[in-house]
Amino acid sequence: MQLGFFISGGAGQMMQNRLDSISNNLANASTVGYMEDRTAFSSMFSSKMGREGIPDNTSAAHLSMNTQYTSIEPGSIRSTGGEFDFAIHGKAFFRVQMQNGTEALTRAGNFQIDAEGNLKTQNGHPVLDNNGSAIQLPRGEVSATKNGTIFVNGDPVTELGLSMLVDPRKIQKSEGVLIHTPKENVAPADNSVSVHHHSLEESNVNSVLTMTEMIATTREYESMMKTLENYNQQASLLNDRVGLVQG
Template identity: 35%
Template sequence: MLAPGIQPDAGFDMENALLIGLSRQMAMSREMATIANNIANMNTTAYKSEAMLFEEFLAKDASEDSPDSTIRFVQDVGQHRNLRDGALQTTGNPFDVAITGEGFFRVETGQGVLYTRNGNFQLDADGQLVTSNGDPILTDAGTPITFARDEIGITIARDGTISSDRGLRGKLAIVTFENQQEMRKAGNSLLSTAQEEVPAENIRLVQGALEGSNVNPILEMTNMIEVTRSYASAQKLIDQADQMRRKAIQDLGAAA
């Protein structure tokens, strides 16, 4: 979502025009950072694109000449995460697992239990199923999953049930939350939240595949161009207000 174009009314003074222009530029700078982050993660497994949320912020006008005694700024109030599934990418690796539908894997970390949709798993030196960062993946019983060195035929069913030539080995915990927008990034594709876990329903796990990023690079590039143009428009407003102020100072100096 792009910052709205807010133009000053005729009654606005030069200082207000500068403030409005600067507020737009500050909001658009943060929006550009969000777009750049989306583009940088267009190939990151299970990455969800984000967009800035804006609203109009009213403040008391510093000038008595304003028609309604208020000026309207642009204020960014947060980010919205696009929760749409990314495209499935077949890898053939039996330890790669993709989630289709809502839900997150539970991961045991040094910061406590965190959550991820990045199913790029592997076995560590002890035969434990871990993330690419070495954090153990948890079962629905809250325990890590460990395989013997000679264990073969490891399969992960669509409901997360894990089995091998030695029989049933456990079931991956797949959970979700009432408000996924409140989840916060914790690094390494992990998310944190203080919300209560809710068992995910109607999910399907796909072994030997990964969920791709849901970033639309063409849309992000289009947004980047629009933000760049809006930023230039705001800069023009600031320059015009600055020129008016300089001219006013010169006229006052000449009249003195």
């Protein structure tokens, strides 16, 4: 009985966590550079689920607690015509500076420029060049090449800082479109990466598939809750009947 409570209750909690993740993905389906959160499950097998002292050779399985990870698969690139819009083709990220001086990575290239000419993200974080310095642009017409070099009025000014991940599993998301990772997990972008000016990368969330996943997960969650309710009813009946003297 206790085992049934544990398995159904744990599975229900995992389904709830998965629903929260799916809901957040759907809410950010139109967010530039958003990378969807995914949930992984694994099965645990046991051959010791019989009564104590009675061998049980039949293996039983149940889901272990879920883990979440961020998918870095690229989204589609669309042309915007925006002067400070950039998109990356390839598995690289823009380098940005956080308030505490550390670096973060992002695929969201919908940058803006302040009164002093500083290139910043939508949340106000400075965009860094390939040397790790904040990018500051003079006034003028901005253009860029595929290697990330930015020109102003036809003159080269700076080069966008682009980095790749050594191990995509060692990342942590923050502020929706930023990710953090240890310095040793970051490497310079290689020749497979190119920059598209006047373009932005869409979210990598597939709305249709995600909606389908939400419906299926909701049904699984409801099923687990019904199972848990049945175990609860059985436990109540057991408590009422144990020790009852039949006259």
